[in-house]
Amino acid sequence: MNAAAPGSRLEAASRLVKKFARFARGTDTLSVAEKVYSIAGFLAIVTTFLLVMSIQTVRLQTTYRHMYASSAEAAINVGRINALIYAVVMESRGIYMSADRSAMKPFAxxxxxxxxxxxxxxxxLERTVDYDDAEQVSSFRQRIAQFIDFRQELVRRGLEISPAAAREWGDNDANRTLRAKLNGDLEALVRIYGQRAREADDLADSNRYAAAYxxxxxxxxxxxxxxxVVxxxxxxxxxxxxxxxxTDRIADGxxxxxxxxxxxxxxIGRxxxxVQHFRDAVARIFELEELELGTAQARDAAMTERDKFNDKYQAKKWQLSAAINSMPQGLIMLDGKANVVAMNGxxxxxxxxxxxxxSGSTLGEILQHRVKSGLYSGDIATYLAAVLARIAKREPAAYEITLNDGRTIRIHERPMDGGGWVSVQEDVTEQRQRQRILERMERFLATIIENVTEGIIAKDARNQRYVFVNRAAEQMIGMSRGEIIGKTARELFSPDAAELIERRDQQLLAQKQQLEPILDTIDNPTRGRRVISARRIQVGGAGEESHMFVTMIEDRTGKIEAVAA
Known part of the structure; x- marks a missing residue:
């Protein structure tokens, strides 16, 4: 029995895969539930990847900051140690060159x-050392200790004995060997933390890829x-x-x-x-009614036949009810007086x-139950009047309501012939929550772009017209975005400036990305001759509707003038 269960699951999975294959070739073999669940499954998978990539981005950024900070601090400490060693050596030379103790005292x-x-x-330096560098730094610390002790003894001999004794103690091969080893240790530490800085740069590149993902x-x-939604x-x-x-047409005969x-x-096909079986049954009933026989025997036979078809009619009606109950959405049908004709589970x-x-209850009874259960707190009479007005006008409607428990229900209403009304309702709470999350993310990104100090300009690569300008770019150009958006460079700038901008666009089109800044001198129609630093990237590619050129600009005029002054 246990062996048969995996086999049955494998067979069911195989059938589902074949269904998807036929669906991909254009044959609609999937049920509504399979379509909805498949899309929801793919959306859940994409959302999971989105969450994982967000966590990975934060982790990479944290590691990058830690590595960069520790490497920078260690490099500063190594440079300071090297300078101090040089200063100690210089003070030692002062001691060597002193003629007496009073002249040697300041150097000591x-x-x-x-x-x-x-x-x-x-x-x-030891506070910034990683576990992998502990042995290297330990050896370096021992040599520093020897160096310090050696110089302390040098001072003692110079003060207590004589400058000549200090010079004899310090001017020897052992001192020079120790100094050479210290230089080697410092060079090794510089190489180590240089490598750490390059590793931090590699992490920064990985973080940019994660942002693209x-x-x-x-x-x-x-x-x-x-x-x-589609x-x-x-x-x-x-x-x-x-x-x-x-169904309404069949009900009308x-x-x-x-x-x-x-x-x-x-x-839907089922x-x-x-409904077709129901139509056939009703048609047969009509035929039997038209074939009224003149004799009692004939009428009895016709009535018997009609009873048989009535039974079939009830069976088909049950089938219709079962099909309605298999729908993934909620469905309710009302007559012209807002009485319930049918509803599904x-x-x-x-x-x-x-x-x-x-079936047979009123919409008012349903609303009263919703009030008692806390799902609705409005006025029942007003709600019923609105529903009856829509039924009378026979106008389809689509809207959403929010229940008191926080759920959001999307409702599609359509009139039926004969004064009836059908309403399909779906719980879209999770969809709305995801939409709100996406809207918050879009507002977040727009706020960042609008508040960066670097000017950002985007243009449509197909017609060279500007489509976006942030606040910083408005200030640099000296025009509002209303004056810029929708125009080309030749409509805004001088011919020479426009020709330079178009040439840079062609270079960007050839090399895909231009991340290193390029300095250009532009004749600004409102602010005069300006020196700008620009980086450019492409979004999309040729033939795509969203193909754009994005330029990040920094005005260097003030800095260059300050340097020249």
Missing amino acids: DGLVRRNRELAEAVKG LFVLGLASLVLAGLN VMRRSVVGALAEITLA DVRSKVPHLGRNDE LARA NYRQMYNLPETIQ
Whole structure:
């Protein structure tokens, strides 16, 4: 039994894959539920990747800041240690060259002070050391200790004995060997922290790639959300409205009208075939009524036959009810007086309706239950009057409501022939939450772009017209975005400046990206001759609707004038 279960699951998975393959070739073999669940599954996968990439971006940024800060601090400490060692050596030479103790005393005091500073600098270096560098720094610390002790002894001999004794102690091969080893240690530390800085730069590059992935995943989420709306509109709401109209025509006696969507293989197709069976049963009943026989025997036979078809009619009616209940949305049908004609299980579950509310109940009873359960707090009479007014006007409507428990319900209403009304309702709480998240992210990005100090200008690569200018760029150019957007460089700048801008655009088109800044001198029509630093990137590519050139500008005129002065 356990062995059969995996085999059955494998077989079901194989059937599902084959369905998707046929669907990809243009054959609509998927049910509405499979379409909706597939899109929701892909959206969940993209959202998961979006979350993972967000966490990865934060982790890379944190690691980059830590590596860059520690490398910079260590490099500063290494430079300070090197300078202090040089200062100690210079003070030692002062001691060597002194003729007596009084002349040597200032150099000795300076050497002792520099020794203390050197010891503190080594302690500062140890605070930035990683585990991998501990052995290297430990060896360096021992040599520094030897160096300090050697210089302390040099001072002692000079003060207590004589400058000649100090010179004899310091001017030897051992001192020079120790100094050479210290120089080697410093060079090794410089190489180590130089490598760390390059690793931090590599992390910064990885973080830029992660940002690009986040953009692509966010775009995929938007596409899937839009696809979900299109599928629901085309596969469910529109099809149900057409089937409802066909049902109304049958109810009015038009048993020759065609039932749409019979060829579909999903729940809508099963509903359409159930309506067709219902139409056939009603047509047969009409035929029996027209074939009234003149004799009692003939009437009895006709009544018997009619009873049989009534049974079939009830069976088909049950099939229609089962098809309605298989819909993933909530559905309720009302007559012209807002009495319930039919409702499915999803509608009952959506509002937690009791068993006492069935077909034949009124919409007012449903609203009273919603008030008691806390889902609705409005005026029942006003709500009923609005519904009856829409039924009387026979105007379709689509709107959303928010229940008191926080859920958002999307409602599509369509009139039925004969004064009826059908309402398809769907819980879209999660979709709205995702939309709000995307809207907050868009506002966040727009705020950042508007408040950076660097000017940002975007133009359509196809017609060379400007499509976006941030606040900083407005100030640099001296024009409002209303004066800039929609125009080309030749409409805004002098011929020479416009020709330079177009030449830079052609260079960008050839090399894809231009991340290194280029200095150009531009004749600004409002601010005069300006020196600007510009970096340029492409968004999209040739043949794409979203192909744009984005330029990041910094006005260097003031800095260059200050340097020249």
